[in-house]
Amino acid sequence: MMILDKHPDAEALIFDLDGTLSDSLPVHIATWYTVCEHYQCQFDPSIIEEMTGMPTIEFAHRIIRDNGLKGVDPEEMVRMKQQTFWNSIDKLRPHESVISLVHQYHGKIPLTVGTGASRTSAELQLKALKIYDLFDAIVTADDVTEHKPLPQTFLKCAELVKISPNKCHVYEDGVLGMQAAQSAGMFLTDVRPFLKN
Known part of the structure; x- marks a missing residue:
């Protein structure tokens, strides 16, 4: 060992x-799935490994771009992601x-x-x-x-x-x-x- x-x-x-x-990681992934459910878009968990270390706003931009979301405020997406994550901190x-x-x-x-x-x-x-x-x-x-x-x-x-x-x-x-x-x-x-x- x-x-x-x-x-x-x-x-x-x-x-x-x-x-x-x-x-x-499991909590972050679950949180992003919740956020993407709200925005009715897909979350690809492989981006977590690729982008680990980047600020959350970069993830939001990526998800919006990958899903071709129109009129979605990345700052708003980040706020929802962070709040959902903070609410799951006990996990x-x-x-x-x-x-x-x-x-x-x-x-x-x-x-x-x-x-x-x-x-x-x-x-x-x-x-x-x-x-x-x-x-x-x-x-x-x-x-x-x-x-x-x-x-x-x-x-x-x-x-x-x-x-x-x-x-x-x-x-x-x-x-x-x-x-x-x-x-x-x-x-x-x-x-x-x-x-x-």
Whole structure:
């Protein structure tokens, strides 16, 4: 069995949230189905894997485009998606193998969250998972202008805890987030093989 750990040279850890700390994918998919039922359109779950890490508004634009929806306000779709997700927050499950790493290094080195989720969604999830207080900084979609796969989210995490990017270790499940970590020059672990244990 592989053990999840940090790089020996890492001085700060940065965790993606959805799919890394939080097993939120089933809840997100169910939420999008509910939203698309309301808009009488189709939801293709394969876009989740393709677009993981992007802000919700990008998903809304994609769904509207793919379904040829006319006169649908993407902002309104996002509000409905977020509210439906927040109402389902009790269905979230933790990814224990990743969260155990958070507990292992809490108080020893800085820990941050770098997520494409909104501030409200990130805080609700972290509180539901009872790990909100373990992080020194949280960078959300609301805090940056350039989202994953660009490195701004992770670079801002490093800046907030005053650790050089090349001494930060990122834990990710999304391809776009992995590209962002590599662009930032950080150590990177793809957590997906560890989530099946």
